[in-house]
Amino acid sequence: MLFASLLVENNKEMKQILLTTILSFGLVTTTVAQEKFWSLNDCMRYAVENSPAVKKQTFTYDTYKAERNASVASFFPTASANVGAQYNFGRSIDPETNTYNNTSTFNNSYGLSTQIPIFTGGQLINQWLLGKSNVKMGKNDIQKKKDDLALETMQAYADVVYYKGTIKIAAEKLEESRRTLYKTKRQEELGLKGKADVAQFEAQVATDDYTLTHQQNLYNTALLTLKEKMNYPSDLELEVDTLLPDVSFVTVNENVNEIYGYAEENNPTSQQADFQLQAAKYQYRMSKGAMLPQIYFNAGISTNYFENLKSEASPASFNSQFKNNRGEYLGFTISFPLFNGLSKVTNLRRYRNNLRIAEETKTEVLRQLQNAVEQSVLDREGYAKEAIQMDKQVSSNDLAYRITLRKYEEGLMSSLDVQTSSNNLLTSKANLLQKKLMYLMKSKLVDYYKGKPLVEAEN
Structure with missing residues (x-):
């Protein structure tokens, strides 16, 4: 009878455990299903699709099309x-x-x-050519606005990932300092350590706690900036995917002239300067035609x-x-046209100067674009080399910290040595994370100058 009663009780307990497990699993599954981790591409696509600046540029593009149609209609009676x-x-x-x-x-x-x-002195023809050029410029301006916004979102996203990583590093550092403090207090009770060592590690714990709080504040600010760039509701949660892809930091010899040659012909920044120059030419021709x-x-x-x-x-x-x-x-x-208060002459000089300004602006823009291409390639190669060296430094600092901590516990090192070694490890981990993020950003920027879109199409 006793065995039977125990068997019944065990069956009841097994059913309760099984039911609790199923409910817990279902709750976890539901929670995971509701969470969404935003990748970089998700953030950039959301920013582009919900940006008021892009929408305003779209309306400007529609105005350009209406002006083009009006220029065509001006040829008719x-x-x-x-x-x-x-x-x-x-x-x-x-x-x-x-x-x-x-x-x-x-x-x-x-x-x-x-x-x-x-x-009409060629005014109608040049007005039609101007309308055609403005339509192309309007379409290019939309793409440029999207690209600029995507680059700003990428920078804000990288800041969020970086500070999320530093929070994790700071939390691990704080936990390690607390464990060391606990061991030091126990050793102080046994007479193996002095009060100065305990005070040193109490100060270290307080410093690490402040560092963690500071990194959390920086993360909140970076997250708010990312939401602003995305035009994402600030009262909604935004979980960013902080898992960095596995990257082999291999330096590649890029032909900068080829990349710049492609960017000069196809990048929205250079095309915008070219369209503005064309518009200035047509307006100058129209001002000359008004004199005839x-x-x-x-x-x-x-x-x-x-x-x-x-x-x-x-x-x-x-x-x-x-x-x-x-x-x-x-x-x-x-x-x-005999005399109209010098208005036509003034317009002629104005549009001639606008043409010269547009020519200089295009030269300046192309020069800046060339510098940006060269700098992006150099930065990518530089961050790849720095990331390789920093990865080695992290491994060395981690080993040095473990050895220093062990020697401290044996009485061969001071608490100040442990603190210095720990700070070196913390700094090298943060630097490694930064170099990885900068390498990924510069790689994406170089690909952008090669013609690869910043925002990938949704599968």
Whole structure:
């Protein structure tokens, strides 16, 4: 009976344990499913898709398309229609006798006219070319805005990952200092260590605790900056994937001239300077064309209906007057700009100077782009070498810290030696993390100058 009762109790306990395990597993599974770790590509894509700056640039691009369509429509004839009604009283001209008399009349006029530009000094053609160029520039400006925002997001993302890593390093350092402090206190109770050693490690624990708090504050600031770049709601959680990919830091001999040659032709920064130069050329040509005579062809047709309101005779019918009073005209208009307050001359000088400014700006932009390409390649190679050396330094500092700690416990080293060795290890770990992040960023930047998009397409 005793065995049977124990068996029943054991079965109940097993069922409770099994049920608790299943519920716990389901809770953990649900929690994990709800969490999302944002990768760099996820953050950049979200920033690009939700950026007000990109949306505003899209609206500007739509305006450029409307202006292009208007420039095309300017080649076509302009047409206008007018209808007028006029009631005259007192002394007025009688259209039938062409004399003044004192009467009341009603006049209803209709007209239709058209105008065709024949020669405008090339203004219409250059306006059309400017519209086409601006449409391309608007599309390029959208891509440039996306790329600039993606680069800013990448920098903010790297800061978050870095400070997340330093928090982990600082927490490990604090835990190690607390364990050493505990051992030192026990040794002090046994008479193996003095109070000075205990005070030294208490100060070290306090310093490590402050360092951890400081790194947490820096992380919160970096996370807020990342949310700002992404236009992400600040009240929502944002878990960043801090797992760095395995990278083999191998130096590669890149042909900087080839990378710059491709970037000069295809990078949005260089294309933007080129489009601005083209726009300045077309505007300068239009200002010169405004100095030339302009020729237009005009044509029109008009008719009217007249009625003397005080005449006893009945007026002619509306249909007969509408037909008999009809008149047509054809003509050419030539206008010569003689003097308009020097406004055309001023515009000519303004757009000529704008053209020269655009030429200098393009030269400056290309030079900066070349420097950026060269600097990115040099930085990538430099960070690769530094990361290799820093990895070795971390291993050496870790070994040195373990040896120093063991010797301290044996009484062969002072607490100050342990503190110095520990700080060296902490600094080398933080530097290694920084070099890895900078190498990854510079590698992505070099690939960007080669033509690889910053934001990868979503699978």
